[in-house]
Amino acid sequence: MGAPPDAGPRTRGAGAPQRDEARIVGVDALEDPAELEGLALRIFGDGDRPPGWFARKLRREGVDPALSVVALRPGSEPRDPNGWLGYVLVGTPPSLHPAARTSGTGVVPWARGRGLASRLLDAAAQRCRDAGLRRLQLLARAELVPFYRERGFASLRATVTALGFGEATHPRLVAAPPWRSPRAAERERVAWLPEAWAGTEAHARHGCVTTEDDAALTAWISREGSAWLVQRLLAPPELSLLAAADALRRCLPAGAPVLLPLLDADDPPTRALLEAGWAAAQRGALLERTLAP
Ligand SMILES: CC(C)(COP(=O)(O)OP(=O)(O)OC[C@H]1O[C@@H](n2cnc3c(N)ncnc32)[C@H](O)[C@@H]1OP(=O)(O)O)[C@@H](O)C(=O)NCCC(=O)NCCS
Known part of the structure; x- marks a missing residue:
């Protein structure tokens, strides 16, 4: 038997199982x-x-x-x-x-x-x-945060994925740099999971090693369809997130979407980035439910 046709979000189909039947x-x-x-x-x-x-x-x-x-x-x-x-x-x-x-x-x-x-x-x-x-975490879109809160998840931080566009007529991408710990003079400004990078196919992995105001920055970037996902960005602490993100834009192909995932939405550098014209592509939260032994 095939599934009944989809009836649109949040509708209760007549053929839907009653609670506890599934x-x-x-x-x-x-x-x-x-x-x-x-x-x-x-x-x-x-x-x-x-x-x-x-x-x-x-x-x-x-x-x-x-x-x-x-x-x-x-x-x-x-x-x-x-x-x-x-x-x-x-x-x-x-x-x-x-x-x-x-x-x-x-x-x-x-x-x-x-x-x-x-x-x-x-x-x-x-x-x-x-x-x-010990804990079960999840990333939720903003509208579903109340749903998860009611089900025992507490919000750890508000997140936002920032969207900008590349500006380079001649992109300055390099081979993906080897994964390494941040140096003393570097801070991790964008950080997705290291396992996500490890699971990204070699052909989709790229790097950008560039300077802004004489400060060096290094990025691990993957190609996701037409977009460029900055999975990790290391930059000196004195360089603002906005300056580092704009420097990356100048490395990436003109007009291509550039995504900075899961930034801390309440962090002032993130707010400055959004005020300067980067868009909030998706807002949400990282939530966590404690698993009592
Ligand atoms: C969100 C989702 C998983 C809920 O599944 P469900 O089996 O209907 O959930 P439950 O029956 O346990 O709870 C229903 C509650 O979901 C919440 N909910 C569902 N969709 C919602 C939405 N778009 N915005 C806000 N709340 C929503 C409501 O609080 C609803 O309560 P109600 O029954 O009083 O209206 C389902 O709607 C879904 O698959 N949505 C599309 C995929 C998605 O967005 N997944 C979550 C992100 S990974």
């Missing part, structure tokens, strides 16, 4: 977690996604199938994609240990509003707790 199992009961790509598209929509995006996401975010959970339509088998109603994917990047971080929470539109996401979050948290993890 069965929740580990993603390790599926043949291959990458098969959940079809479910992800039903939940989040097609968007502008390059081929292989889902398997890449699982790899970069260190998704652990044994900690991730999927909800099944009553009576369906874990391996039947038609029975999948929603999921919580959980990643365990070593740099976050003993915290885990979710890599996506979603329910098909017609089954929303019946507590399924809440049950999935509880089930994932239970698996993390049983595995000895």
